Amino acid sequence: MQRLKINGEQVAVDVQGAESLAAVLRERVGLTGTKIACERGECGACTVLVDGRATMSCIQPAALVDGEVETIEGLAEEIRDLREEFADRGAFQCGFCTPGQLVRATALLREEAGRAGLDPEVVRHQMSGNICRCTGYQAIVAAVVEVAERRAGVGV
Ligand code: FES
Ligand code: FES
Structure with a gap:
């Protein structure tokens, strides 16, 4: 079980193998505002922030995420x-x-x-x-x- 900090909350997720952060956000955490299109890091549809850095979450293995994740849902008020x-x-x-x-x-x-x-x-x-x-x-x-x-x- 991996612990991720997403939009200010600690979330425990059973990450499978090389599952991407985008897949985890959408399919396990229910944050479907993050979109998946190319799945090759070429279009930016899946962009989230990890420790404030824009990150293509489709090519980011969730198991290697070690910082705070912010998605479009968490940013709604700020923007x-x-x-x-x-x-x-x-x-x-x-x-x-x-x-x-x-x-x-x-x-x-x-x-x-x-x-x-x-x-x-x-x-x-x-x-x-x-x-x-x-x-x-x-x-x-x-x-x-x-x-x-x-x-x-x-x-x-
Ligand atoms: S889905 Fe295109 S860069 Fe991630
Ligand atoms: S791809 Fe349709 S609004 Fe950008």
Whole structure:
């Protein structure tokens, strides 16, 4: 039995062999906000935070996780502004990639906390591992920049 800290709670999970963190979150813990698509670390749909670092949970063996895991469910309150900005700007269509995008953006926004002038190209680069087949990325990048500016106390 492995103990994982997920969204602030200790959870005991009977991890099987090389089972991925994504599978454990979805199938054993019931946190289905984390999506699984490519299962090869190439699309970012499964992004969660482990000790604050954006992590592709589909290629992360759950048995090797030694830090605090945060999923989209645990971040919901912290990123209320970002979720609203995504909705207002139409930064999603089918929504499948959106949890991963929001989690990855959370890591970026934490890194940039308090600093104004976030460069859209930096956002584009840092979020390049999160693939969206619907939106063309423009609205996603704009939403992240807007929230960074607002959190830094600068109106855009
Ligand atoms: S499902 Fe994990 S990176 Fe695509
Ligand atoms: S909103 Fe459909 S894949 Fe991103």
